[in-house]
Amino acid sequence: MQLQKETFWLVQVRTGIYNIPRLDFGGGYVDYPASRREKLGFQITEAGLEALIVSSSTNVTYLTGFTGDSSWLIASPSRSILVSDGRFTQQIAEECPNLETHIRDTQKTIQQTVGELLARLGFRNVGIEAEHMTIAGFETLRGMATAVNWAPKSRIVESLRMIKDESEQQAIREAVRIAEKAWADFRMKMAPDQTEKELSDAMENFVRQNGAISTTFPTIVAVGDRSALPHAPPSERRVRDGDFLLLDWGACGHLYRSDLTRMIVTRAASGTVEKRFEKLYTVVLQAQLKAIEAVRPGTKAADVDVVVRSHLEAEGLNQYFNHGLGHGIGLQTHEGPNVRLSSQDVLQPGMVFTIEPGIYLPGWGGIRIEDDVLVTPDGCEVLSSVPKDLASVLG
Numbered sequence: 001m002q003l004q005k006e007t008f009w010l011v012q013v014r015t016g017i018y019n020i021p022r023l024d025f026g027g028g029y030v031d032y033p034a035s036r037r038e039k040l041g042f043q044i045t046e047a048g049l050e051a052l053i054v055s056s057s058t059n060v061t062y063l064t065g066f067t068g069d070s071s072w073l074i075a076s077p078s079r080s081i082l083v084s085d086g087r088f089t090q091q092i093a094e095e096c097p098n099l100e101t102h103i104r105d106t107q108k109t110i111q112q113t114v115g116e117l118l119a120r121l122g123f124r125n126v127g128i129e130a131e132h133m134t135i136a137g138f139e140t141l142r143g144m145a146t147a148v149n150w151a152p153k154s155r156i157v158e159s160l161r162m163i164k165d166e167s168e169q170q171a172i173r174e175a176v177r178i179a180e181k182a183w184a185d186f187r188m189k190m191a192p193d194q195t196e197k198e199l200s201d202a203m204e205n206f207v208r209q210n211g212a213i214s215t216t217f218p219t220i221v222a223v224g225d226r227s228a229l230p231h232a233p234p235s236e237r238r239v240r241d242g243d244f245l246l247l248d249w250g251a252c253g254h255l256y257r258s259d260l261t262r263m264i265v266t267r268a269a270s271g272t273v274e275k276r277f278e279k280l281y282t283v284v285l286q287a288q289l290k291a292i293e294a295v296r297p298g299t300k301a302a303d304v305d306v307v308v309r310s311h312l313e314a315e316g317l318n319q320y321f322n323h324g325l326g327h328g329i330g331l332q333t334h335e336g337p338n339v340r341l342s343s344q345d346v347l348q349p350g351m352v353f354t355i356e357p358g359i360y361l362p363g364w365g366g367i368r369i370e371d372d373v374l375v376t377p378d379g380c381e382v383l384s385s386v387p388k389d390l391a392s393v394l395g
Helices: 032-046 057-064 086-095 110-121 135-144 156-161 166-189 196-209 224-228 275-294 301-314 390-394
Strands: 022-024 029-031 051-054 072-075 080-084 100-103 125-129 149-153 220-223 244-249 260-265 326-328 335-339 352-355 358-361 365-368 371-376 379-382
Touching: 029 032, 032 051, 032 057, 032 072, 032 156, 032 166, 051 057, 051 110, 057 072, 057 080, 057 156, 072 110, 080 086, 080 110, 086 100, 110 135, 125 156, 135 149, 156 335, 166 196, 166 244, 166 260, 166 352, 166 371, 196 220, 196 244, 220 224, 224 244, 224 358, 224 365, 244 365, 260 365, 260 390, 275 301, 275 352, 275 358, 275 365, 275 371, 275 390, 301 335, 335 352
Parallel strands: 051 125, 080 100, 125 149
Antiparallel strands: 022 029, 051 072, 072 080, 220 244, 244 260, 326 335, 326 352, 352 371, 358 365, 371 379
């Protein structure tokens, strides 16, 4: 079906600042977003659909390279149309070369606009991202495209995102490197009189100064017994008020993220470090190393979690491990695969996720060690290299 000439146009422009999805490997530029849309087209066909309305901003970015918001993608096996508004005309031109685009009228909502376009395109069987669309938004869509048979779908794009392509792996490696540089700055400049809040703010600066857009999430700095809170909010507790601290941080580089956790003993020089800390730290480190050894294609993600819990159970500590072993990381801090007992995910090459065993003893403190790993054809690669042996923690 031919649409009115004024309705659609192809954006033919240079690649903008976020050009990581299009990399030159010697044989010309690879348009990774286009490749992802092609894979999505197969998924759409397999689901018995003619098109999928992608309304998640993160999923739109994944499929197009566009980093703005308030924009949806009408995706079909033969055609994809980005629906946005006038605020993003230039940004789309810079970030999405050759992508068919429709800029909606300022008097219409995106739901109204997409509904009208679907009616013109003649699609009959259309899926929506059930986890990302409100009931009110869907009702508007349905009212504008009454001939469409709607199908709520879950995690179609997210299933594609679990396997990172070369450009995504490169971007995550960059985010890890930035986090490692920020760690070095943090260790060099941390002072006993600083508070958790001050250190959290400082890490934000270190991450940005080393090339990131921002930290992956608000940095967690938990001193002493406050480290028993896995996601402790920053307080006025000072470094000198505890024997050790937990630092959980990450960097958001070119859209992709990293997520690391390390322990720092703050009173090692005075010889007052508890033997209990040394013992518990060793147990957690051994658990993490066993988990890393268990990562390989074909392994159930849940089974990697079991490896850690079995180790902690043997040490009488499993009851103090109160969260999943890990989570996928990429465009979002938490995405698939899920590495926990209830997970149905099976590990495949290209998956990137955290491995972060921890034990948390109320009134004493907690110990967590976290690294980012990439599943390879014959095992896994630990992407992060911040020292974590006991000697480095005590030093």
